[in-house]
Amino acid sequence: MSCFLQAQMAGHSQFATLMFCLAAFVGLSQAQLQLGFYAKSCPKSEKIIQDYVNEHIPNAPSLAATLIRMHFHDCFVRGCDGSVLLNSSSNQAEKDAPPNLTVRGFDFIDRLKTLLEAECPGVVSCADIIALAARDSIVKTGGPFWKVPTGRRDGVISRLAEANNSIPPPFGNFTTLQTLFANQGLDLKDLVLLSGKLKKCTNPNDTTTIVEMDPGSRNTFDLSYYTLVLKRRGLFESDSALLTNSFTKSLITQLLQGSLQNFYTEFALSMEKMGRINVKTGSQGEIRKQCAVVNS
Numbered sequence: 126m127s128c129f130l131q132a133q134m135a136g137h138s139q140f141a142t143l144m145f146c147l148a149a150f151v152g153l154s155q156a157q158l159q160l161g162f163y164a165k166s167c168p169k170s171e172k173i174i175q176d177y178v179n180e181h182i183p184n185a186p187s188l189a190a191t192l193i194r195m196h197f198h199d200c201f202v203r204g205c206d207g208s209v210l211l212n213s214s215s216n217q218a219e220k221d222a223p224p225n226l227t228v229r230g231f232d233f234i235d236r237l238k239t240l241l242e243a244e245c246p247g248v249v250s251c252a253d254i255i256a257l258a259a260r261d262s263i264v265k266t267g268g269p270f271w272k273v274p275t276g277r278r279d280g281v282i283s284r285l286a287e288a289n290n291s292i293p294p295p296f297g298n299f300t301t302l303q304t305l306f307a308n309q310g311l312d313l314k315d316l317v318l319l320s321g322k323l324k325k326c327t328n329p330n331d332t333t334t335i336v337e338m339d340p341g342s343r344n345t346f347d348l349s350y351y352t353l354v355l356k357r358r359g360l361f362e363s364d365s366a367l368l369t370n371s372f373t374k375s376l377i378t379q380l381l382q383g384s385l386q387n388f389y390t391e392f393a394l395s396m397e398k399m400g401r402i403n404v405k406t407g408s409q410g411e412i413r414k415q416c417a418v419v420n421s
């Protein structure tokens with residue numbers, strides 16, 4: 126807006142300035158994700174993903190957790206650009222880092238990609254497929270909905286060492302968690318909200334016992350995570366770390382005093398924010414033909 130005013134007040138001599146401002150404005154709007162980015166280029170794409178998720182997730186509800194975690198891991202390394210899906214080539218890829226996203230998760234995305242390539246070849250990015258499949262599968266298992274604007278492009282680089290340095294470790298202290306989230310433009314509120322999803326919990330009294338909260342049950346995605354954190358029960362060090370800071374501790378208390386709907390609303394905002402981390406748009410990156418390899 127100030128661009129236009131400036132140029133108008135300065136008159137015709139500033140025509141070049143106006144053109145420059147317009148170009149900058151267009152460039153800026155291209156760089157944004159948008160809801161229904163594929164509405165014209167592949168109108169059925171989001172429906173294809175949703176239908177496939179709705180058909181297959183009930184038979185494998187634990188995949189919902191795998192997929193949202195895959196989206197998180199994708200976004201935290203080089204932005205949400207599908208780099209988490211790349212196979213190792215000359216260098217070891219993120220995929221080969223210890224956090225194991227399971228072969229099933231990768232297969233699931235590959236099968237979606239095959240359907241979308243059959244519908245509209247070379248249009249829908251692997252990064253968007255992860256983002257949409259994660260959201261749809263959490264919704265299908267009774268969890269919250271969040272908006273997934275699309276238009277992410279796929280990256281061409283995946284490095285194991287970067288996964289090691291960007292993904293928060295389960296033994297991370299508060300400073301480590303805060304820093305790794307801040308590196309992604311996420312704040313302490315996002316840290317608390319995004320920690321509150323379904324997760325496998327290890328009881329420190331019995332490290333052989335893995336208590337998996339069943340993502341298939343309707344009540345999985347509730348506030349019980351925060352209750353457990355406050356009771357210091359069955360969690361990772363990174364979870365207890367949220368109590369060592371007064372801001373995050375009081376946020377947890379507030380979330381527990383609020384409604385499940387309030388948590389869902391806040392969680393949705395943080396998920397949308399996470400889904401925008403360092404996205405590649407416009408002519409950046411590429412639309413991979415196969416999610417596991419860059420185009421040749």
Ligand code: HEM
Nearest residue numbers: 190191193194197293294295297319320322323324325363
């Ligand atoms: C705050 C920092 C985080 C740490 C330290 C962390 C750490 C972990 C660890 C160690 C596991 C167990 C993996 C296993 O059982 O093999 C796990 C599981 C999980 N994490 Fe996180 N995580 C964090 C944030 C997130 C975020 C932001 C999300 C998604 C929004 C997420 C989603 C999940 C899910 C869904 C699982 C269960 C995976 C499954 O059962 O397949 N985590 N996390």
Ligand SMILES: *[C@@H]1O[C@H](CO)[C@@H](O)[C@H](O)[C@H]1NC(C)=O
Nearest residue numbers: 221223224225226227228229
């Ligand atoms: C990853 O997890 C799956 C399923 O739990 C397991 O079959 C596979 O061997 C694991 N892969 C690695 C590299 O740990």
Ligand SMILES: *[C@@H]1O[C@H](CO)[C@@H](O)[C@H](O)[C@H]1NC(C)=O
Nearest residue numbers: 222223285286287288289290
């Ligand atoms: C990544 O971390 C794992 C253990 O968390 C370690 O075994 C591996 O050597 C690390 N790799 C790199 C390249 O830092």
Ligand SMILES: *[C@@H]1O[C@H](CO)[C@@H](O)[C@H](O)[C@H]1NC(C)=O
Nearest residue numbers: 296297298299300301302369
């Ligand atoms: C947190 O962990 C980091 C990395 O392990 C360490 O360098 C730092 O001293 C720790 N901070 C606190 C306050 O314990």
Ligand SMILES: *[C@@H]1O[C@H](CO)[C@@H](O)[C@H](O)[C@H]1NC(C)=O
Nearest residue numbers: 327328329330357358359360
């Ligand atoms: C572990 O054991 C201690 C002592 O019996 C108990 O106070 C604590 O609540 C237990 N923690 C968990 C996670 O069950």
Ligand SMILES: *[C@@H]1O[C@H](CO)[C@@H](O)[C@H](O)[C@H]1NC(C)=O
Nearest residue numbers: 211212213228415416417418
């Ligand atoms: C990627 O790696 C997996 C596991 O090693 C393999 O099964 C798959 O065929 C590879 N995908 C491509 C496109 O090379």
